[in-house]
Amino acid sequence: MVVGDISTGTEVLVIGAGPGGYVAAIRAAQLGLDTTLVERDAYGGVCLNRGCIPSKALITGADTAHEAAAAEEMGIHADPAVDMAGLQSWKDGVVDQLTGGVEKLCKANGVNLVEGTAEFASEGTVRVAHGGEGQGSETLEYEHAIIATGSRPIEVPGFAFDGEHVLSSKHALDLDSVPESLVVVGAGYIGMELSTTYAKLGSDVTVVEMLHAALPAYEEDVGRVVRKRAEELGVEFNFGEGASEWEPQGDGVRVTTETEGGETATYDADTVLVAVGRQPVTDTLGLENVGLDPTERGFLDTDDYGETNVDGIYAVGDVAGEPMLAHKASAEGEVVAEVIAEEPAAMDFQSIPNAVFTDPEVGTVGMTEAEAEEAGFDPTVGQMPMHASGRALTLRESEGFVRVVADADTGFLLGAQIVGPEASELIAEVGLAIEMGATLEDVGSTVHTHPTLSEAVMEAVKNAEDAAIHTLNR
Amino acid sequence: MVREFTLPDVGEGLTEAEIVSWLVDSGDAVSEDQPVAEVETDKAVVEVPSPVDGTVREIHAAEGEVVPVGDVIIGFDTDEDDDAGAATTDTTGGADDETVESAVSAVAETDDAPAEHVFASPSARRLARELDIDILTVEGSGPGGRVTDRDVRSHAEGDASTEPEPKPESAVQSATTAVGDEVDELELGGGASTVTEGEADRDRTLAAPATRRLAEEEGVDIDAVSTEQTRDGEAFVAPEQVREHAAGGVEQTAPGAEAETGEAGETPAGGVDLDPLPDAEVQRRETREPYTGVRQTIGEAMEESKYTAPHVTHHDEADVTRLVETRGRLKPEAAERGASLSYMPFVVKAVVAALKQYPILNSQLDEVAGEIRKKHYYNVGIATATDAGLMVPVVKDADRKGMLDIADEMNDLVEKARDRSIAPEEMQGGTFSITNFGAVGGEHATPIINYPETAILGLGEIKEKPRVVDGEVVPRHVLTLSLSIDHRVIDGAEAGQFTNTVKRYLEEPELLLLE
Numbered sequence: 001m002v003v004g005d006i007s008t009g010t011e012v013l014v015i016g017a018g019p020g021g022y023v024a025a026i027r028a029a030q031l032g033l034d035t036t037l038v039e040r041d042a043y044g045g046v047c048l049n050r051g052c053i054p055s056k057a058l059i060t061g062a063d064t065a066h067e068a069a070a071a072e073e074m075g076i077h078a079d080p081a082v083d084m085a086g087l088q089s090w091k092d093g094v095v096d097q098l099t100g101g102v103e104k105l106c107k108a109n110g111v112n113l114v115e116g117t118a119e120f121a122s123e124g125t126v127r128v129a130h131g132g133e134g135q136g137s138e139t140l141e142y143e144h145a146i147i148a149t150g151s152r153p154i155e156v157p158g159f160a161f162d163g164e165h166v167l168s169s170k171h172a173l174d175l176d177s178v179p180e181s182l183v184v185v186g187a188g189y190i191g192m193e194l195s196t197t198y199a200k201l202g203s204d205v206t207v208v209e210m211l212h213a214a215l216p217a218y219e220e221d222v223g224r225v226v227r228k229r230a231e232e233l234g235v236e237f238n239f240g241e242g243a244s245e246w247e248p249q250g251d252g253v254r255v256t257t258e259t260e261g262g263e264t265a266t267y268d269a270d271t272v273l274v275a276v277g278r279q280p281v282t283d284t285l286g287l288e289n290v291g292l293d294p295t296e297r298g299f300l301d302t303d304d305y306g307e308t309n310v311d312g313i314y315a316v317g318d319v320a321g322e323p324m325l326a327h328k329a330s331a332e333g334e335v336v337a338e339v340i341a342e343e344p345a346a347m348d349f350q351s352i353p354n355a356v357f358t359d360p361e362v363g364t365v366g367m368t369e370a371e372a373e374e375a376g377f378d379p380t381v382g383q384m385p386m387h388a389s390g391r392a393l394t395l396r397e398s399e400g401f402v403r404v405v406a407d408a409d410t411g412f413l414l415g416a417q418i419v420g421p422e423a424s425e426l427i428a429e430v431g432l433a434i435e436m437g438a439t440l441e442d443v444g445s446t447v448h449t450h451p452t453l454s455e456a457v458m459e460a461v462k463n464a465e466d467a468a469i470h471t472l473n474r
Numbered sequence: 475m476v477r478e479f480t481l482p483d484v485g486e487g488l489t490e491a492e493i494v495s496w497l498v499d500s501g502d503a504v505s506e507d508q509p510v511a512e513v514e515t516d517k518a519v520v521e522v523p524s525p526v527d528g529t530v531r532e533i534h535a536a537e538g539e540v541v542p543v544g545d546v547i548i549g550f551d552t553d554e555d556d557d558a559g560a561a562t563t564d565t566t567g568g569a570d571d572e573t574v575e576s577a578v579s580a581v582a583e584t585d586d587a588p589a590e591h592v593f594a595s596p597s598a599r600r601l602a603r604e605l606d607i608d609i610l611t612v613e614g615s616g617p618g619g620r621v622t623d624r625d626v627r628s629h630a631e632g633d634a635s636t637e638p639e640p641k642p643e644s645a646v647q648s649a650t651t652a653v654g655d656e657v658d659e660l661e662l663g664g665g666a667s668t669v670t671e672g673e674a675d676r677d678r679t680l681a682a683p684a685t686r687r688l689a690e691e692e693g694v695d696i697d698a699v700s701t702e703q704t705r706d707g708e709a710f711v712a713p714e715q716v717r718e719h720a721a722g723g724v725e726q727t728a729p730g731a732e733a734e735t736g737e738a739g740e741t742p743a744g745g746v747d748l749d750p751l752p753d754a755e756v757q758r759r760e761t762r763e764p765y766t767g768v769r770q771t772i773g774e775a776m777e778e779s780k781y782t783a784p785h786v787t788h789h790d791e792a793d794v795t796r797l798v799e800t801r802g803r804l805k806p807e808a809a810e811r812g813a814s815l816s817y818m819p820f821v822v823k824a825v826v827a828a829l830k831q832y833p834i835l836n837s838q839l840d841e842v843a844g845e846i847r848k849k850h851y852y853n854v855g856i857a858t859a860t861d862a863g864l865m866v867p868v869v870k871d872a873d874r875k876g877m878l879d880i881a882d883e884m885n886d887l888v889e890k891a892r893d894r895s896i897a898p899e900e901m902q903g904g905t906f907s908i909t910n911f912g913a914v915g916g917e918h919a920t921p922i923i924n925y926p927e928t929a930i931l932g933l934g935e936i937k938e939k940p941r942v943v944d945g946e947v948v949p950r951h952v953l954t955l956s957l958s959i960d961h962r963v964i965d966g967a968e969a970g971q972f973t974n975t976v977k978r979y980l981e982e983p984e985l986l987l988l989e
């Protein structure tokens with residue numbers, strides 16, 4: 001033991017206070033377990049501080065400015081000036097309110113909060129190094145440990161994040177002025193959300209993507225709608241190109257890209273944002289000291305109860321694998337806390353919804369038609385285009401569609417892909433239906449409010465039953 | 475060791491295939507990749523190669539049998555080590571073991587949904603864990619076989635479905651043998667549940683929409699269906715209970731009722747003339763053949779096209795006297811170069827030339843994107859009659875190929891389609907199709923578009939007919955043309971202009987030299 005160490009014991013030790021860790025800690029404490037939560041940076045983790053929440057705040061700001069300026073067809077004429085510093089301070093206010101709330105909730109539920117960086121010392125003990133130099137450290141003994149250390153952005157070789165020329169998503173959420181021009185490397189969900197945001201705030205955005213579609217992880221027709229709209233907003237796409245290097249160019253950057261065939265191109269801009277994915281944070285935890293072996297990509301394998309292959313050590317959230325999403329982290333956190341409290345919980349989610357806050361939004365859940373087929377179902381598909389939705393037209397957002405996938409034999413809902421306004425909200429209904437084992441008929445026979453976007457879900461379901469009223473059935 | 479081999483996915487998205495013939499017998503020695511069976515998918519007949527060196531131990535599927543992908547079709551004895559360790563180190567073997575296992579648990583389920591997927595609410599799943607039950611072994615009574623909390627409970631209490639429902643009886647017993655506390659209990663349990671006649675009379679009943687619909691179909695008043703289940707303190711009725719009620723209340727013991735409703739469920743409403751077991755008389759009067767494989771695929775494609783695209787067919791005729799002469803002159807030349815030159819390559823060339831002038835006929839309507847996609851490549855499908863039915867092999871990039879190349883490729887593809895060795899890719903990606911219905915005789919037809927293409931040209935038989943040329947009736951070679959278009963994207967005028975252009979190239983074939 002290092003001099004100055006003090007040692008305390010806890011039943012449940014949670015490392016990392018993101019949506020995985022803080023939820024696990026609160027639930028464990030609720031269930032009467034003595035719980036300690038260690039966080040080295042800020043309560044709420046990536047999600048609250050530099051992910052979901054700040055990005056959605058900026059997207060709302062960008063949307064507000066853009067919509068006001070683009071409402072002439074409605075007879076509304078405005079030329080809003082965006083004060084980026086003002087937008088940032090509003091966003092920071094939202095973040096502070098939420099992170100403060102997390103801290104209060106933890107305390108109110110009796111979670112012991114420890115600030116510092118945790119590292120496994122041996123089986124059953126963790127060393128926490130406090131803040132800066134000389135602040136000392138302490139050793140914590142645990143019966144059960146929950147690893148919830150989240151993820152960090154992947155760096156492209158040659159593109160070390162410096163916050164000035166080369167930005168990570170975190171930097172891009174903290175800019176105090178709108179760059180005139182911006183190169184975005186990666187057209188995944190983070191790249192597309194930020195490209196759309198900055199395009200709406202007035203930047204000239206150029207997207208470089210190695211694959212051949214925007215949102216390449218989604219079905220082709222989903223990404224196509226998002227790409228089309230982004231292009232209308234002035235975003236320029238260069239597919240099939242990977243960023244290979246950059247150099248300073250005046251005050252800005254010159255980014256060089258390369259195709260598979262070796263052709264190069266250069267793009268000049270104020271800055272370059274690299275958003276090519278995220279990797280789990282498992283390399284700084286002293287995992288070797290407890291015999292834990294991450295996978296090649298750095299994830300921790302877990303079983304249906306969230307337990308790793310070391311007894312008593314659990315993992316939740318981004319470290320436990322795809323999908324790397326906040327609600328998945330929280331759901332896992334709750335399950336693990338209940339498992340430790342010997343409740344009959346398990347990770348038996350039938351589906352985890354997924355949202356992209358582009359324009360229009362994307363929401364998916366469960367299986368695509370192809371996945372359903374692969375899983376051995378005989379899928380039937382129903383679709384409703386947004387332009388047939390009255391509410392979508394009154395929102396001036398008629399791009400996209402709702403598509404549902406169900407098992408033809410039993411009618412059970414298996415999945416949905418939604419592109420359109422509020423897709424992130426609409427997807428929840430299908431998620432509930434899948435989780436409840438509802439059939440097409442159950443959802444189709446549930447009366448939906450008019451005029452709302454949720455009617456499009458009902459119509460898509462009816463379309464799968466060949467009984468849609470507002471679209472042609474086929 | 476023994477290797478069980480499951481039917482692989484031999485084509486995209488395939489779920490089942492028919493075993494056409496076995497190329498090996500039990501006891502035969504086989505080497506890896508040697509074809510062991512021919513199976514017919516919905517697109518073509520393909521060969522299934524042996525995964526191992528060894529001998530055939532047993533054949534599990536008969537010729538003519540339709541087998542789902544993933545089912546074991548053949549077993550091999552291999553020379554590999556026979557100890558258990560070898561099986562686990564052999565990754566393919568391990569995977570196969572798993573397949574076999576999951577196939578077994580899928581059978582245990584009521585429907586054949588893939589095993590890992592559970593159709594039950596989160597609360598039912600949690601209850602199952604609490605009661606230490608594998609939810610996959612619970613028979614669901616909800617719509618489509620959904621597992622409810624009650625199903626889990628009755629499973630835990632011993633397989634309730636194999637015994638008469640014990641609940642009402644014991645309720646009666648306790649009600650008659652005891653007074654006081656028991657009465658309270660009964661009331662708490664919900665009065666309706668203890669009505670022994672099997673008739674309830676509530677004001678309000680909770681049930682899923684599908685259950686209400688079932689009740690309506692069965693003519694059952696859902697408030698009269700007895701139930702012990704409650705949700706939020708209100709009576710809750712499941713479909714099974716509606717069926718029981720319809721079948722005559724609780725006197726009917728559960729197994730009987732289930733068996734009956736099970737059968738009733740399979741008879742389509744108003745199912746006329748679909749008696750499942752035709753008697754000898756019926757068998758004499760008609761022959762029944764399964765609607766599967768290629769036949770079903772053709773049927774579905776036709777159905778989709780005809781119900782999606784409003785068809786209009788434009789008829790015309792071309793005077794192909796000069797084409798007949800030209801082809802007659804070129805034929806020996808082509809033969810010398812080893813090609814057999816029919817009229818079809820000329821038609822393909824004429825069509826491609828006309829498509830370039832009227833690109834809308836070389837298009838596709840993308841309903842989802844709300845876009846009409848005009849193709850700048852010319853992949854011409856040639857409808858081909860085969861013994862198994864209609865197939866449409868595609869000559870790709872016909873605009874970039876010479877007449878003889880087209881002739882060669884087409885003959886080759888058509889032959890492959892006829893002997894069923896054509897690959898699925900060779901029948902995909904068409905942008906326009908031609909059907910030569912005249913090959914079996916006939917003047918005009920109304921061809922069905924090869925959806926999602928938007929046009930198809932039908933060719934009649936070339937015949938000598940009297941036609942008026944310069945005021946005189948003379949014999950001419952006449953080819954009739956029937957062009958069907960998708961009227962959503964193509965108008966009649968365009969169809970006419972396109973046909974006129976094709977006609978011009980066929981009437982003056984030397985124009986093709988300029989293409």
Ligand SMILES: Cc1cc2nc3c(=O)[nH]c(=O)nc-3n(C[C@H](O)[C@H](O)[C@H](O)COP(=O)(O)OP(=O)(O)OC[C@H]3O[C@@H](n4cnc5c(N)ncnc54)[C@H](O)[C@@H]3O)c2cc1C
Pocket residue numbers: 015016017018019020021038039040041042043044045046047048050051052053055116117118119148149150151169170190281284285316317318319324325326327328329355357
């Ligand atoms: C720009 C952006 C937008 C996003 N938008 C969305 C969205 O809209 N919806 C969505 O669902 N997800 C979104 N995400 C993803 C989401 O943020 C993550 O999935 C989520 O935060 C994962 O939660 P977590 O608890 O696993 O880890 P994290 O939130 O990453 O939290 C881990 C915490 O552990 C701490 N930590 C790490 N190591 C140690 C240590 N050794 N000792 C002590 N503390 C440690 C870290 O400081 C951090 O606070 C977004 C991410 C980004 C970057």
